[in-house]
Amino acid sequence: MMTDEELLRYSRQILLPQLDVEGQEKLRAATALIVGLGGLGSPVVLYLAAAGVGRLILVDHDAVDLSNLQRQIAHQTASIGKPKVESAADTARRLNPHCDIITVTEKLDADNARQWVAQANVIVDCSDNFAVRFLLNRMSVQCKVPLVSGAAIRLDGQLSVYDPRLENSPCYRCLYDETGEEDMRCVSNGVLAPIVGIVGSIQATEAIKVLTDMGSTLVGRLLLLDGLRMQFREIRLNRNPACPVCGAGAV
Numbered sequence: 001m002m003t004d005e006e007l008l009r010y011s012r013q014i015l016l017p018q019l020d021v022e023g024q025e026k027l028r029a030a031t032a033l034i035v036g037l038g039g040l041g042s043p044v045v046l047y048l049a050a051a052g053v054g055r056l057i058l059v060d061h062d063a064v065d066l067s068n069l070q071r072q073i074a075h076q077t078a079s080i081g082k083p084k085v086e087s088a089a090d091t092a093r094r095l096n097p098h099c100d101i102i103t104v105t106e107k108l109d110a111d112n113a114r115q116w117v118a119q120a121n122v123i124v125d126c127s128d129n130f131a132v133r134f135l136l137n138r139m140s141v142q143c144k145v146p147l148v149s150g151a152a153i154r155l156d157g158q159l160s161v162y163d164p165r166l167e168n169s170p171c172y173r174c175l176y177d178e179t180g181e182e183d184m185r186c187v188s189n190g191v192l193a194p195i196v197g198i199v200g201s202i203q204a205t206e207a208i209k210v211l212t213d214m215g216s217t218l219v220g221r222l223l224l225l226d227g228l229r230m231q232f233r234e235i236r237l238n239r240n241p242a243c244p245v246c247g248a249g250a251v
Contacts, residue, residue, distance in 0.1 A: 039196030
């Protein structure tokens with residue numbers, strides 16, 4: 001049962017008929033795995049902590065750099081040189097001390113990914129590395145854990161939800177070949193600060209919806225953001241029967 005302090009803290013959410021006390025209790029009992037505590041992961045961790053997700057597992061092997069501060073709002077100037085997971089955890093704990101936060105200062109790989117994915121009710125992929133994205137997708141499918149995936153670069157963004165619990169849900173590999181362009185990162189292409197905030201905020205919203213069974217998620221839909229024109233468009237996604245990860249012949 002939530003305390004009076006928690007009921008007051010989350011009162012504006014609890015007022016939503018789609019959420020109510022039952023939904024807030026689901027958030028309190030849930031675990032979210034957030035991979036990447038940069039531009040996308042910053043708003044995700046702050047909003048999920050503020051919203052009352054009970055347990056957050058933060059994974060990132062990088063440290064805070066001065067060039068990060070233009071867009072990575074979970075970190076501050078005083079955090080430069082500090083592991084990103086520790087910096088983000090400190091900020092989130094100050095925001096909501098009720099949130100249990102586990103920090104993992106390791107690079108996610110085939111040896112440790114399953115350990116963290118298996119503990120989660122939702123995965124939020126905020127990484128900028130194609131190998132990690134495909135690894136998380138495989139673990140999502142194998143462990144039957146929904147994946148909220150987002151990306152942003154320059155003035156553009158995109159995101160979708162892949163839910164292996166649903167029979168007709170595509171997976172990330174249905175959409176993308178495992179031959180991603182590793183140079184498609186902010187360090188070489190740039191990004192407008194609020195763009196990652198927009199995409200990350202939508203990722204947090206979709207994660208909350210997944211955890212509370214609220215509304216309709218982006219399963220089967222790819223949401224594209226054109227920040228220069230401030231336009232959204234949507235592409236329908238279908239499951240690929242021949243997908244090597246989620247298809248009928250997948251190993």
